[in-house]
Each structure stands twice: as structure tokens, then as C-alpha cells.
Amino acid sequence: MHFLRPLVGVIPGMQTNCLKQGETMFVNSNAHPGSKPKASGQLGELSRARVILSEFKYNKGTEIFGEAEPAEYIYQVADGAVRTHKLLSDGRRQIGAFHLAGDIFGLENGATHRFTAEAIVDTTVRLMKRCSLEHVAETNALVALDLLNMTTRNLRHAEDHMLLLGRKTSLERVAAFLLEMDPRLTAAGVMALPMSRRDIADYLGLTLETVSRALSHLHGMGILGFLGQTQRQIVLLDRMRLAELDL
Amino acid sequence: MHFLRPLVGVIPGMQTNCLKQGETMFVNSNAHPGSKPKASGQLGELSRARVILSEFKYNKGTEIFGEAEPAEYIYQVADGAVRTHKLLSDGRRQIGAFHLAGDIFGLENGATHRFTAEAIVDTTVRLMKRCSLEHVAETNALVALDLLNMTTRNLRHAEDHMLLLGRKTSLERVAAFLLEMDPRLTAAGVMALPMSRRDIADYLGLTLETVSRALSHLHGMGILGFLGQTQRQIVLLDRMRLAELDL
DNA sequence: CGGAGACCTTGATACAGATCAAAGCCTCGG
DNA sequence: CCGAGGCTTTGATCTGTATCAAGGTCTCCG
Numbered sequence: 300m301h302f303l304r305p306l307v308g309v310i311p312g313m314q315t316n317c318l319k320q321g322e323t324m325f326v327n328s329n330a331h332p333g334s335k336p337k338a339s340g341q342l343g344e345l346s347r348a349r350v351i352l353s354e355f356k357y358n359k360g361t362e363i364f365g366e367a368e369p370a371e372y373i374y375q376v377a378d379g380a381v382r383t384h385k386l387l388s389d390g391r392r393q394i395g396a397f398h399l400a401g402d403i404f405g406l407e408n409g410a411t412h413r414f415t416a417e418a419i420v421d422t423t424v425r426l427m428k429r430c431s432l433e434h435v436a437e438t439n440a441l442v443a444l445d446l447l448n449m450t451t452r453n454l455r456h457a458e459d460h461m462l463l464l465g466r467k468t469s470l471e472r473v474a475a476f477l478l479e480m481d482p483r484l485t486a487a488g489v490m491a492l493p494m495s496r497r498d499i500a501d502y503l504g505l506t507l508e509t510v511s512r513a514l515s516h517l518h519g520m521g522i523l524g525f526l527g528q529t530q531r532q533i534v535l536l537d538r539m540r541l542a543e544l545d546l
Numbered sequence: 547m548h549f550l551r552p553l554v555g556v557i558p559g560m561q562t563n564c565l566k567q568g569e570t571m572f573v574n575s576n577a578h579p580g581s582k583p584k585a586s587g588q589l590g591e592l593s594r595a596r597v598i599l600s601e602f603k604y605n606k607g608t609e610i611f612g613e614a615e616p617a618e619y620i621y622q623v624a625d626g627a628v629r630t631h632k633l634l635s636d637g638r639r640q641i642g643a644f645h646l647a648g649d650i651f652g653l654e655n656g657a658t659h660r661f662t663a664e665a666i667v668d669t670t671v672r673l674m675k676r677c678s679l680e681h682v683a684e685t686n687a688l689v690a691l692d693l694l695n696m697t698t699r700n701l702r703h704a705e706d707h708m709l710l711l712g713r714k715t716s717l718e719r720v721a722a723f724l725l726e727m728d729p730r731l732t733a734a735g736v737m738a739l740p741m742s743r744r745d746i747a748d749y750l751g752l753t754l755e756t757v758s759r760a761l762s763h764l765h766g767m768g769i770l771g772f773l774g775q776t777q778r779q780i781v782l783l784d785r786m787r788l789a790e791l792d793l
Numbered sequence: 794c795g796g797a798g799a800c801c802t803t804g805a806t807a808c809a810g811a812t813c814a815a816a817g818c819c820t821c822g823g
Numbered sequence: 824c825c826g827a828g829g830c831t832t833t834g835a836t837c838t839g840t841a842t843c844a845a846g847g848t849c850t851c852c853g
Contacts, residue, residue, distance in 0.1 A: 436694070441684065457701060461711055465711045466640045505840075509840060530802085753811055796851105796853090805842100809838105815833090823824100
């Protein structure tokens with residue numbers, strides 16, 4: 300599927316020249332007209348200064364961009380889910396974040412990506428060409444502030460995750476994970492996880508067996524339930540006790 | 547020592563009103579005339595828009611600011627060393643970063659600090675009042691870009707540290723620590739660590755005993771030597787082999 | 794509908810690093 | 824110079840999580 304990756308100037312019908320700020324092109328930033336409101340507005344001023352070039356679809360498991368590749372685009376998840384990770388030379392993997400509908404990812408200040416991004420399920424993303432973002436930000440303080448706010452959000456998450464990875468037990472990590480995903484994924488009382496146990500493990504610095512045992516343990520405690528046929532549909536039954544487990 | 551903390555408007559001789567950008571007051575941003583060149587320039591445009599209010603001295607072990615406190619100032623280490631950390635409710639500690647001469651710390655986009663900062667040794671810092679930094683950044687894109695660049699540096703460090711905390715072995719972590727501190731601390735071939743084994747452990751997500759054993763192991767391998775009387779003066783004897791240990 | 798493969802759970806065992814313990818060393822004040 | 828206290832090392836043991844292993848379940852596709 301490598302030929303599906305967008306490369307500068309090779310995608311048929313892709314608009315390659317950027318609009319200058321001011322001559323804006325309005326783009327509806329919601330996935331569907333009825334989608335969650337949080338998806339809108341995250342781009343802030345950026346959505347007026349930059350133009351969304353196109354939507355692009357990635358099949359489950361395919362790479363969206365690789366670590367150390369030049370950062371040509373900024374991405375927003377329209378539908379689906381994305382994981383970003385770093386690898387050690389022997390294959391150990393650390394997932395830095397999960398990106399769900401509405402989330403921005405792949406934003407870089409420097410020239411290259413610092414993570415590899417992959418689609419967890421079939422995923423549609425919106426692409427924005429960077430068009431020397433630094434240059435636009437030099438003249439438009441509001442654009443620069445938007446970039447700063449997004450970067451700060453990422454930094455805050457990374458700082459909290461350092462505490463989790465450095466000092467929390469396996470049960471605390473899994474509890475924290477569920478509490479993090481709950482508001483982002485739960486619809487109609489059910490949390491439908493798009494990612495595998497291995498993905499969760501690589502996000503939490505554990506093995507997949509330990510994640511599975513922790514979930515079973517929480518199940519046994521009556522804190523969560525599994526829905527129907529699959530182990531990826533979780534119902535949180537006691538958020539209070541779950542929160543007490545995450546110190 | 548709590549009374550030593552700077553509070554708005556209570557420090558005798560402290561200049562409380564900010565200069566507007568443009569009416570700049572030049573402040574030498576180097577610690578001493580002969581100090582390392584990297585200390586200068588880190589503030590970028592910010593050094594012209596903001597004014598350095600004063601220097602302030604903290605004794606070894608004292609708190610500079612606390613987590614969740616309002617962020618009134620930005621700090622730069624003039625001399626000494628600072629650690630920033632988060633605590634869990636039961637006292638487990640994760641150090642997010644060490645800040646040495648020239649480093650900026652305590653920069654927040656939001657209203658409050660996300661870490662506690664403490665002086666590791668007797669430390670002199672320069673304080674800059676924020677003076678609603680957001681407001682200045684709204685009008686001056688270059689200031690906003692400086693903030694973005696500093697935040698991006700912090701983010702890159704946090705991302706790399708997540709990989710270390712989530713997936714590296716104790717020996718790899720200690721090797722990475724030495725390689726990180728080497729260019730920042732080594733002078734005349736000797737690395738003089740200001741921080742204790744416990745600080746290093748809380749930075750690397752280990753115990754102080756494990757850090758000590760890893761250092762002894764590296765010593766036994768001939769990769770490093772301890773200088774004279776103290777265990778905090780380290781000489782790196784084989785950076786090549788040390789780098790090979792950090793995957 | 795049936796079979797292959799991916800994913801998940803559960804159990805047994807191993808091990809890296811934590812914990813507990815004690816002794817050596819350095820620092821600094823008196 | 825001496826002694827108390829903090830820091831570091833080193834050893835013995837423990838334990839949380841990894842690893843190894845096996846079986847179960849779901850998905851997808853022919």
C-alpha cells in the first residue's frame with residue numbers, strides 16, 4: 300500500500316499551491332454534519348490560514364508517515380483511529396499517543412516527523428500542506444499562537460505520560476488508560492476500543508498479557524464489563540472506584 | 547525558606563511593571579562573561595520583548611515553584627541546577643527534566659505550573675515576569691514563535707523520555723542519562739553531576755540502588771571512571787561503547 | 794458453513810529490578 | 824580533629840511483570 304502515500308505533486312486532483320492567508324477557502328471541519336462538536340474549532344485560526352487539500356484514506360495497519368521523514372503535511376483524523384510510535388533498533392515499541400476523530404497529528408515545528416503514524420483501523424484523514432508554516436507564523440501571530448496551543452496540549456500529555464511510564468503500577472496504568480479513553484470513545488455507554496491489547500501495552504509500557512490480566516482483574520472487581528461477543532467493547536460500571544485505582 | 551519565594555509586588559527593589567516591547571532594556575543574558583556560549587540566545591526575540599526583573603538565589607533543596615501554582619514568572623538558570631518533578635499522592639516522584647546554567651524553565655502556556663521546581667544545589671535564577679505573555683504573543687509573531695520553539699524543544703525531550711521510561715532497560719537508561727548530561731556538564735574532561743543518585747533514579751524511573759549498580763557496572767567495564775574522593779565526578783572513558791549500550 | 798489466522802485469556806515459570814539491610818565513605822559543624 | 828548525618832555502595836532476598844506456553848474465541852473469507 301506504499302504507493303497510496305501522498306507525495307508532493309503526485310496525487311491526481313490534489314491542489315498543490317497554498318492560498319495566502321487572507322484569501323481563505325472555507326472548509327467544513329466536521330467529519331459529518333452530525334458528529335461530535337469537539338472536532339470543530341481545534342484548528343482555530345489555522346483553519347482559515349491554511350487550506351485543507353483533501354481527504355485521504357488509509358487501510359487498517361498501513362503507515363501514514365514514518366519517523367524522520369520530512370514533514371510535508373499536517374493531519375486531522377476525519378474518521379477512524381491512528382497510533383504514533385517510536386521504535387528501538389531491536390523492535391521494542393513505544394506508542395506516544397492515540398489520535399481519534401477530530402484530533403490533529405503530525406504537526407512538527409522542525410522539518411521531520413518524530414514519530415511513525417499508522418492507521419489502527421480503516422481511517423480517513425484530512426491533509427493540510429504545511430507550505431512553510433514557519434513562514435506564515437512569522438507574519439501572523441494568531442497562527443503562531445494556534446501552533447503553540449496545539450504543541451502545549453501535546454506537551455502536557457507527554458508530561459503526564461512520563462509520570463505514568465516512570466512510576467505507576469500496571470493496574471494504575473490500565474485504569475488511567477480507561478479513564479483517558481472514556482470521554483473520547485464512550486458512546487451510548489459503551490467504549491469501543493479500536494486498538495488491540497498489544498497497542499495498549501505499547502502505549503502503557505507493559506506487555507499485552509499484563510494488560511489482559513489487569514482488564515480481567517477490573518472485570519472481576521465489577522468495575523467494568525465486556526459487551527457481547529468482543530473484548531474491545533467495554534462498559535465502565537464504576538468510574539469512582541476506577542479513578543481511585545489511578546493514583 | 548518559604549519567605550524567600552518571589553511574590554508579586556512584595557520583593558523590595560523588584561521592578562513590577564513591564565516594559566512594552568520596543569522600549570527594551572538590554573540585559574546581558576550570559577551567566578558570566580566567560581561562560582558557555584549556548585547560554586546566550588535561548589531567549590531569542592523574547593529577550594527584547596520581556597525584561598529580566600532580577601536575579602534570585604535559592605538554597606540547595608528549596609522549592610522555586612510548586613505544581614498547580616499560578617505561573618507568574620519565567621525562569622533561567624544563571625548558576626546552579628534545578629530539577630522539575632511531579633508527585634503521586636503516595637510520594638512516588640517522577641523528575642521531568644534537569645535544568646542547568648542557561649536553561650529556561652517554568653515556561654507555561656496556561657495559567658499554572660505543571661511541575662514543581664527545586665534547586666538541586668545553591669542556585670541563582672533570573673526571573674522574568676510573564677506580564678500576560680499571551681497578550682504580547684498575540685501581537686508579536688516573533689515572540690509567539692520563540693515560545694513555540696521553546697515548547698517544541700521541551701516536547702521533543704519528553705517524547706524521547708517516554709521511550710526511555712516505557713521500553714529501555716536499567717543499563718540503557720543510565721547510559722542514555724550519561725550521554726545526555728555529557729555535553730551539558732563535562733568541563734575539562736570531567737562530568738560533575740550536581741544531582742544525587744536518588745534524583746537520577748527518579749528521572750530514569752528506577753531506584754537509587756539500581757542506578758548505583760549500573761554505574762558500578764559501567765565502571766567495571768572500563769567505560770567510565772570516578773574521580774578522586776567523590777562519586778559525582780565522572781570521567782567518560784569510552785563514549786563509543788557507552789553509545790552502543792543505549793539502543 | 795467451515796477452516797485459517799489473528800487476537801485474547803489464562804496458567805506456569807523466569808528474571809530484572811525493587812526492597813530490605815548493613816557497612817563504608819564523605820561532608821560539615823563544632 | 825571528631826562525630827553525626829547524609830549519601831553511596833554492595834549483598835541478600837522478594838516480587839511485579841515479562842516470558843513461555845497452551846487453549847479459546849472471534850473474524851474473515853472462500
